[in-house]
Amino acid sequence: MVQQMNEASPPSTPGKLKPEKPHHIHRFRIHSSHSRLTLFTSLFLAFILLIFLFTFTSPPPPTTAPRRVLGDSWGGSQWERLVSKSARRNSASGHTVLVTGAAGFVGAHVSLALKRRGDGVLGIDNFNRYYDPNLKQARKKLLERAGVFVVDGDINDGRLLKKLFDVVPFTHVMHLAAQAGVRYAMQNPGSYVHSNIAGFVNLLEACKSANPQPAVVWASSSSVYGLNSKVPFSEKDRTDQPASLYAATKKAGEEIAHSYNHIYGLSITALRFFTVYGPWGRPDMAYFFFTKDILKGKVITVYESPDGGSVARDFTYIDDVVKGCLGALDTAKKSTGSGGKKKGSAQFRVFNLGNTAPVPVSELVAILEKLLKVKAKKKILPMPRNGDVKFTHANISLAHRDLGYIPTTDLETGLKKFVKWYLEFYSTGFYKKGSW
Numbered sequence: 001m002v003q004q005m006n007e008a009s010p011p012s013t014p015g016k017l018k019p020e021k022p023h024h025i026h027r028f029r030i031h032s033s034h035s036r037l038t039l040f041t042s043l044f045l046a047f048i049l050l051i052f053l054f055t056f057t058s059p060p061p062p063t064t065a066p067r068r069v070l071g072d073s074w075g076g077s078q079w080e081r082l083v084s085k086s087a088r089r090n091s092a093s094g095h096t097v098l099v100t101g102a103a104g105f106v107g108a109h110v111s112l113a114l115k116r117r118g119d120g121v122l123g124i125d126n127f128n129r130y131y132d133p134n135l136k137q138a139r140k141k142l143l144e145r146a147g148v149f150v151v152d153g154d155i156n157d158g159r160l161l162k163k164l165f166d167v168v169p170f171t172h173v174m175h176l177a178a179q180a181g182v183r184y185a186m187q188n189p190g191s192y193v194h195s196n197i198a199g200f201v202n203l204l205e206a207c208k209s210a211n212p213q214p215a216v217v218w219a220s221s222s223s224v225y226g227l228n229s230k231v232p233f234s235e236k237d238r239t240d241q242p243a244s245l246y247a248a249t250k251k252a253g254e255e256i257a258h259s260y261n262h263i264y265g266l267s268i269t270a271l272r273f274f275t276v277y278g279p280w281g282r283p284d285m286a287y288f289f290f291t292k293d294i295l296k297g298k299v300i301t302v303y304e305s306p307d308g309g310s311v312a313r314d315f316t317y318i319d320d321v322v323k324g325c326l327g328a329l330d331t332a333k334k335s336t337g338s339g340g341k342k343k344g345s346a347q348f349r350v351f352n353l354g355n356t357a358p359v360p361v362s363e364l365v366a367i368l369e370k371l372l373k374v375k376a377k378k379k380i381l382p383m384p385r386n387g388d389v390k391f392t393h394a395n396i397s398l399a400h401r402d403l404g405y406i407p408t409t410d411l412e413t414g415l416k417k418f419v420k421w422y423l424e425f426y427s428t429g430f431y432k433k434g435s436w
């Protein structure tokens, strides 16, 4: 999958090295013990050189593990100035928000929306290679232009988080950094544990120790409903039957969040996102790679349920989700603890953020064909047992009541905006020229 995401990178150019001619070997003679010693020394040095080159020039593996071992890319007075400036709010009533995963899809949109209305925003992102890092860099550029600085770092780096909380008294943390994707969990389970569990705990540790403690709003997932068949999915429904490791780590996150709320008085709100899509989206999601493959004339695989019925999703447009995120931040009550000690009970909430209008995947493909004016080459296959669920459908009455959440974008309208962005970003050379 990662290779597929990185198709934009230029291919390597093999064939430039000429093979050595075998007759060189026959001409080579060892005449003395001195020359034998020289030969062994040279071979040993060449071996060390090869190990050095291999260690420091091979690309990092497709994982969310921290990439830096030789030193930190953060710190220093200039860096602290950038951090403080980015986190400075422009309105007296605004929040001061740390957005994790700020160079990600939802993270970039939420950061821009907060900045636009005058909140102070600081981003953090580890720029991992799960999908095309150039897209993340492009989002970062967009944020920089809006005045949002994105720290290049991992939420597993406790020293970095402590430093950020020392420099800025964040009132809120919008935690969107995660290892996403339902099916990739079978290929790289460790990356889900690293980001969604270890990273989350590390972040909550930093939040509980911070003074003041921030209120935390974070991205859970519709996937926690797993095999739940009662529709629409309500926050009260059972979530103890995850169908993927991704879902299990998000569910674990909800339980972990509860324990930090209970022990330390952290105010925590989980938002269960339902298949969020839109401009600047994630290339690992079906609507995104269907668009790419349809345009290339490649066959797309459309899943149907094992009984031959359609698979459907409550596709939710990014602008609607952003409004839900801002609503959650604005209604979050303060944490009650300080110095790592709870002073009283704190707010703990869970909300669905869906569109509450599921659409079959076959319909998604039909809309894309219409917008792209290209007939898709489809292969219909039964849904593999790799973590997918047949159907998602959000009951959003709680989010409507408490956050004022009302989704307003239907799938066709949202995909139209996505396709417009996609064509501008990739087809017109916008992406290739790096003009972002």
Ligand SMILES: O=C(O)[C@H]1O[C@H](OP(=O)(O)OP(=O)(O)OC[C@H]2O[C@@H](n3ccc(=O)[nH]c3=O)[C@H](O)[C@@H]2O)[C@H](O)[C@@H](O)[C@H]1O
Pocket: 180, 181, 182, 220, 221, 222, 223, 273, 274, 275, 276, 284, 285, 286, 287, 301, 302, 303, 304, 311, 312, 313, 361, 383, 388
């Ligand atoms: O709501 C969530 O919590 C999750 O939403 C998203 O997961 P999903 O809803 O599974 O989205 P996505 O992969 O786009 O597949 C969409 C549909 O296309 C079908 N699908 C998929 C691939 C394929 O080749 N063919 C196909 O038919 C497939 O069967 C499915 O019905 C996020 O990726 C995830 O990170 C998480 O946030």
